Amino acid sequence: MTGLWWARRDLRLADNPALTGAQEDGGAAAVFAWTDGITRWSGRRSAHLARVLWQLRDQAGGALAVRRGAADAVVAQAAREAGAAVVWAAREFTPAGITEQDAAAAALEADGRELRLIGSPYAVAPGRVRKADGDPYKVFTPFRDAWRQHGWRSPADAGDPASLRPLAPHQDDIDLDQRAAHGDASDPLVEPHEFREDRLLADLDAFIADDLRRYRDDRDRPDLDGTSHLSTALAFGQIHPRTVLAATARERHPSARVFESELAWREFHADVLFHHPGARRESLTPVLRERDWLDGRDADEAFTAWRDGLTGFPLVDAGMRQLAQTGWMHNRVRMVVASLLVKDLRVPWQRGADHFRRALVDYDHAQNQLNWQWVAGTGRDASPFFRIFNPMTQADKFDPARRYVERWVPEVDTPAYPAPIVDHATERRITLDLYQAAKAERSS
Ligand SMILES: Cc1cc2nc3c(=O)[nH]c(=O)nc-3n(C[C@H](O)[C@H](O)[C@H](O)COP(=O)(O)OP(=O)(O)OC[C@H]3O[C@@H](n4cnc5c(N)ncnc54)[C@H](O)[C@@H]3O)c2cc1C
Incomplete structure (x- = not known):
């Protein structure tokens, strides 16, 4: 039986439980929904997304369908074409992400299929770290300490690009080559390495080897540019924070703990928004x-x-x-x-x-x-x-x-x-x- 990987904010082959889940029973197809929401992004951000998808599709030997439309319709259609009884995706925790995955689950169920959510864009899923009485943390430092104590899994095995099967061309397919080149004068497709997952992982290694030691002292200095620049890769899920944390855990320098603490802020904010979806517009205080x-x-x-x-x-x-x-x-x-x-x-x-x-x-x-x-x-x-x-x-x-x-x-x-x-x-x-x-x- 074929599985389907619904790629979301996890645009990578390494350390990706949704992808490896879809490949559990052998060959799997892969689809990304280019939704109306994305059409409202800035040209620069959507061009970047197109490049990230372009490199992912390239790594996957062309076996990633990128289609225009609402996620529920795109995913249900792709599952039908692939003959996939189960669709695998990373769980989202933002209000829009939850709405989207609920709609996809309903569309798949109506078709006799199942959406299986596994993993998240975080080391520890929002909502998981709680005080002894079950309430969410309101203050960062105790959250961070409990988050550390909770711990996280080791990185998952890398997905196998060779076993991804392409879907047949479809009228809603996005022309990625054209999208990826759009919005940038210097044609990125000539040398798209900086968008490539392997290059980003190499950049992470280089940051840890060369700059992490200075991070504690230099991270507030815009003139020294002493930070990791990982935020874009994390936002698109080209690198999972668990992969980053596994790499920093090997470092004894106190700077490594300061750096991990910044990643904890990322997890804290996601946790706060999960518990208070209204915080996307309304002041909490x-x-x-x-x-x-x-x-x-x-x-x-x-x-x-x-x-x-x-x-x-x-x-x-x-x-x-x-x-x-x-x-x-x-x-x-x-x-x-x-x-x-x-x-x-x-x-x-x-x-x-x-x-x-x-x-x-x-x-x-x-x-x-x-x-x-x-x-x-x-x-x-x-x-x-x-x-x-x-x-x-x-x-x-x-x-x-x-x-x-x-x-x-x-x-x-x-x-x-x-x-x-x-x-x-x-x-x-x-x-x-x-x-x-x-x-x-x-x-x-
Ligand atoms: C007003 C404002 C808006 C911001 N908007 C975003 C945003 O849309 N997307 C985004 O990723 N970050 C945002 N940040 C947080 C932070 O500025 C960026 O994550 C950071 O500058 C990215 O650079 P870096 O990867 O080199 O960070 P590094 O210093 O190398 O930190 C490593 C990682 O830790 C996380 N991190 C660091 N600082 C923060 C923080 N304050 N809050 C949450 N996570 C953090 C990021 O994932 C970052 O990539 C915002 C901060 C402010 C003050």
Whole structure:
């Protein structure tokens, strides 16, 4: 009997229980649904997805169907064509992912088939790590400690690309060659190695061998670029966090524990969103009153200056331009730009999160929404609202020689560069006063 692997956010052959599950009984087919949701992604992100799928299909000897349509319809149709009684997929935990897999399970069941969910994009599935009384953790550090204690499986055996069977061409097939080349002037298909799974695994090994030791000291320095850049591979599931954790576990240097702790944040945010699906839009903790936020034209102008990297705060502008030009931004700078938008310009975090959704290639729903809530002081175990980053002292501390700023804002010291659009000290005071007033109103 043939199985079907429904590829989702697990676009890899290595360490993939859904793929190996589908191959349990021998040959299996593989399908990816190019849904309406994906058609709304930015051109850059969907081009990246196309490249990732392109390399996966290439590794699989062409045996990966990528079809336009709702996941339930695409998967049910592919299962019929493959004659698969069982469809294997990684379990999703985001609200949209759950809706999608419920619909696919129902469509398959109506056809006398079964959806079997196995594994997840996390070392420990969201909802699994709980306090002794069964409640979810609200605070990160005890979550992380319990998460470590819970532990995770060793990486699964690699899937066998040779036993994947292609599906016949279909009218809904996506033209991956064309999609993958779209949106990037330098044709990536000439040398698509940086999208290849084996190359990413080699990059991980190189990071661990060469840079992990420096991670604890350098990870906050955008000028030194001392982080792993694994976020995009993790977002598309080209590498499973369990594979990363198995590699870092062999390292004795304390930096390895700091790095694992960052991966624990990824798991914590996914856990929070799983327990509080509303957190994708709603603040978990109120901070200001509705009327305290900027709106109308003032908000539009402030937002536009922020988005375009023209606030007059060099570190913020450098970050926003790095994002616009590369689709990625250093974590410390993400925090500083988000703080400026929410706490100096008083634009609600959701608007910034929406912009990041359009601009980031490593966009991950849980990580983005919950990190915005963390900076905005509205999340679980968030940075307190009254902690307002000073964009000038952050720059002095984390980009001391101004190398990062000069790289992204070359005109910083010329008259062409704008003066700050607000006075940080003044806005900070206003925001804190509003916060106190909102707090008093809530408790009265
Ligand atoms: C406002 C804001 C929005 C963000 N949006 C996203 C997003 O959409 N997608 C995303 O993957 N990350 C997001 N992050 C988290 C973080 O900035 C990126 O994961 C990190 O910069 C990626 O670079 P790296 O892989 O080199 O990180 P490294 O420092 O090398 O960290 C290794 C891995 O740990 C995880 N990690 C590190 N920091 C965090 C964190 N704060 N929260 C959760 N996981 C973390 C990531 O998976 C990362 O790849 C956001 C942070 C902020 C402040």
